[in-house]
Amino acid sequence: MPANNTSACEELIKYHKYELLLEGQHLHVRCCAHILNILVQDGMKIIHGAIDKIRELLKHVDSSPARLQDFNTIASRMGLSTKNGIYLDVPNRWNSTWKMLVEAQRYKSVLNSYASQKLEISPSEQEWKKAEAICEFLKAFEELTLTVSAHRKPTAHKFLPVVLCIRHALKDPGWQTHDVLKELALVMQTKLDKYWDPEEKENEEPNRRRKSKEIELNVALVIATFLDPRRKEDYLYFFYSKVCSNEEMVSKQVVIALDWVKKYVKEYELLAATSTAFSTPPSQGNTTIGSPIAGKRKLEEEFAQYKSRRRSRVHKSELDTYLDESCEEDTLDFDVLGWWKKSAVKYPILSSMARDFLAIPLSTVASELAFSCGGRILGDTRSSLAPEMLQALVCAKDWLFIPKGDEGQGHEG
Structure with missing residues (x-):
């Protein structure tokens, strides 16, 4: 795909x-979800080797109803719920490994007791701690994947924070509490460098360095973050200060980003001017005058737009005004699209840009699911549906089924 x-x-x-x-x-x-999957998959060989004893013990419990019953007896005695089956991971789904470790951590005492009774090999305390650290590490990437896979709300403006979170997980010594995590982070960092890491490698040979030290992140996603009124230019400086090696590099990258913003603003201004020039003028013939109240409202709206245009001409541009104003407060329920809708009169050009840039999905998960759904509806034994009916069925399923919290649908390898 x-x-x-x-x-x-x-x-x-x-x-x-x-x-x-x-x-x-x-x-x-x-697709950010795909790249996240690639990052983690590169380290799965290391992870699988570190948790091999836990997996083998879980397989032993799940291999027969009698063994599962013995496991449940111990669990009941320890005040834990019984299991109908043991959750085992699937090789090409790294989040299944995370879920397996979460379950294993919950039943750690039961598994140790079971292994002791059945004379099976039990993970040592050090191996359990290692598994716990891996579990926390994978949890961070599970949460990030769910963030970028959301498709019923804007995600483009979350891209730069997601990149910083990944870098934090791979570079912060506080996360790397075990040698296995250091090795895991090193393997994943190599893949991160290929896709998203703009940090200059000072120790690389000159002929191996990137020809241009422009950031290798998609500029559209950088602009989407800039168009989040809670972040604006300040977050660009913050982001580049985290990923660049010196202040000169930081300033250079911010200037590059703002230059692209200005170029896009000019493009949208041309589009707006063209749209106005070719719009149908209001009829000057016999018209029916509506109520005075409706006319007053219309005139007030036109006056507000006129003021906004006049101020932008006489004083400063939309972009300058947007940059000069303080960032909005960052609250959990902040609606970035709602803010731009309310600010459309004040920022007609930037609000048009925001509608387009913030609509960029960070993941192709939703579109891939739509194609998969279409294949199941229009199968070999039911292939005579008209295109309109197929479209109606796919849309109806999407509208009727709204996942709780708009969460992702899993991450295939």
Whole structure:
């Protein structure tokens, strides 16, 4: 699927280059959930080796009803709920390994007691601590994957914070409490460098360094973060100060990002001017005058828009005004799209940009699920449905089924 997305974007740019904003330079946004999956999968061999004893013990318990019954007897005696079956991980789903470890940690005392009674190999206390550390490590990536996989609310403005969280997990010594986590972080960092890490490698040979030290993050996602009124330019400085090696690099990257913002603002201004020029003028013939109240409201709206345009011409641009104002307070229930909707009169150009940039999904999970759903509805034995009916069934399923918390649907390898 990622390869198909890349090919589709290349074809779009090839044949519709001049119809796209800035010739489609930032059209292709990689699926963040897929990249997160790749990062963790690179370290799964290390993880599997570190938790091998726990997995084998769980397999032993789950291998027969009698053994499971013995396990449940011990669990009941210790005040824990009984199990109908033991959760085991699947090789190509790293989050299944995390779920297995969560379950194993909960029944740690039961598993140790069971192993002692059955004379099975039991993980040592050090191995349990190692598994607990791996579990916490994977939990962070599970939460990040659910964040980027959400598809019923905007996610593009969360991209830079997600990158910082990943870097924190891989670079902060506080996370790396065991040698296995240090090794795991090193393997995953190599993959992170390939996709998202803009930090300059001072120790690399000059001919191996990136030709341009422009950040290798998609500019569209950087702009989406900039268009979050809680972050703006301040967060760009904060982000680059975390990932760049010196202050000069920080300032350079922020200037590059703001230059792209200005270029897109000019593009949207041209689009707005073209739209106004070709819009149908109001009829000057015989018209029916509505109620005075309706007319007054309309005039007030027009006056508000006129004031906004006049101020932008006489004083400063929308972009300058947006930058000069203080950032909004960061609350859990903050609605970024709602804020731009309310600010559309004040920032007509930036609000149009926000609608487009904040609509960029960070993950292709939702679209892949839609295609999978279509394949199940229009199968080999039921292939005569009209396209309209297929579309109606797919949409109805999506509208009727709203996952709790808008969570992701899993992460396949």
